[in-house]
Amino acid sequence: MKNNQVLIGEIKVLENGVMTVETEYSEDDFTIDWSDVKSMKTETDFIIMLSHKYRFNGTISPDPNNEDYLIIYPDQGSKMFAKSLDIVYLKSLEAGFWDRVSANIDAGFSLTKASNTKQVTVSGAVSYLYTRLNIDSYINTLYNVVQDTIATSRNNYGANIKVFFNRSWYILGASDFLKSDEQNLALRTTIQSGAGRNIVRNHKMYLVSAVGFALNTERYDHEEQVSEQSIETFGEVELNIYGIKNVRLSSKFQYFASITEENRNRVNLTLDSKFDLPKDFYIGGNITYNFDSKDDTEGAKSDYVVKSTVGWSF
Missing domain, CATH: 2.40.160 (Porin)
Structure with missing residues (x-):
């Protein structure tokens, strides 16, 4: 987070500027204003949508050379660099139909x-x-x-x-x-x-x-x-x-x-x-x-x- 707090848990969804995260140490899910997120790392594939119109499946990691950017690894194609606010939608591919x-x-x-x-x-x-x-x-x-x-x-x-x-x-x-x-x-x-x-x-x-x-x-x-x-x-x-x-x-x-x-x-x-x-x-x-x-x-x-x-x- 931009206040240097760290959250570890399951990203349920990022939609309409709000990210919902489930953690083991809270009964209720966290809802986070996406503009307060500084960086993130995912271990599983997500549906990812970017503001410049790209839609694909992949994972996200911090850029070790520039803290203002994230690295996106699509399932197909080359890695991409994006700022956090360039990401407008996230949903885990492991999620079921419902x-x-x-x-x-x-x-x-x-x-x-x-x-x-x-x-x-x-x-x-x-x-x-x-x-x-x-x-x-x-x-x-x-x-x-x-x-x-x-x-x-x-x-x-x-x-x-x-x-x-x-x-x-x-x-x-x-x-x-x-x-x-x-x-x-x-x-x-x-x-x-x-x-x-x-x-x-x-x-x-x-x-x-x-x-x-x-x-x-x-x-x-x-x-x-x-x-x-x-x-x-x-x-x-x-x-x-x-x-x-x-x-x-x-x-x-x-x-x-x-x-x-x-x-x-x-x-x-x-x-x-x-x-x-x-x-x-x-x-x-x-x-x-x-x-x-x-x-x-x-x-x-x-x-x-x-x-x-x-x-x-x-």
Whole structure:
């Protein structure tokens, strides 16, 4: 450490600027700000990700000739020199499948006596990360009950798969499903395929962007219930900030332009904030916004949800 203390133990994970270490002399794991680490040595192979876009498996040792640098020994290729803050992710290759999985779940509830209104929100996400593979899935539900009758509901769920190359590029596949009473939408299914690039990734934030094509299938809540399909191009930008103590901020913006329907475009926007509490609990806030320029349905062109929640990550 930069204060000259030494920790000996098992590195569980380095992620989002925080390293978790399990030692024999402590009941609880240590969580360490990665910027406080001066040097390190590993005896087993790790999944290693660097800020300048490299992803590989290997071990890490101090540089005996320069204390400001570490030496990385990849399983394949020549050794590399890097400063500690150049390393943005570590995970032991000896970890099993479930050790590579992370998840969170949160919920919110509100009650208004005057109108006998109850609102329930539930959200969750599961992610799996390996050297060149990242799979994540998510679900967001909202039920608004008035006078013991479900007045409105909104359900959104889906999954993403990213396959990474050596440096900053990756290919992606994604599926998203949305049901919105506000937009008179029985179900919108969006299947995406494209390519993306890590623009910035360090111990405080990461920024990625992607472009590609999407197949959009929709059913609206009217008598015919006919499915409609369109082909779209899309562009997206995702920003995550975690360099603020106990605070995580994330946002994702997606723009879809239809190829088969003239003058139609769609926008999806999400903003999330989380403040960490003890024992892996957190309080959070979320804003979700959807816009569709299509004007031949009875539903609204836009829909949004603003919520506050209490959650748990594991």
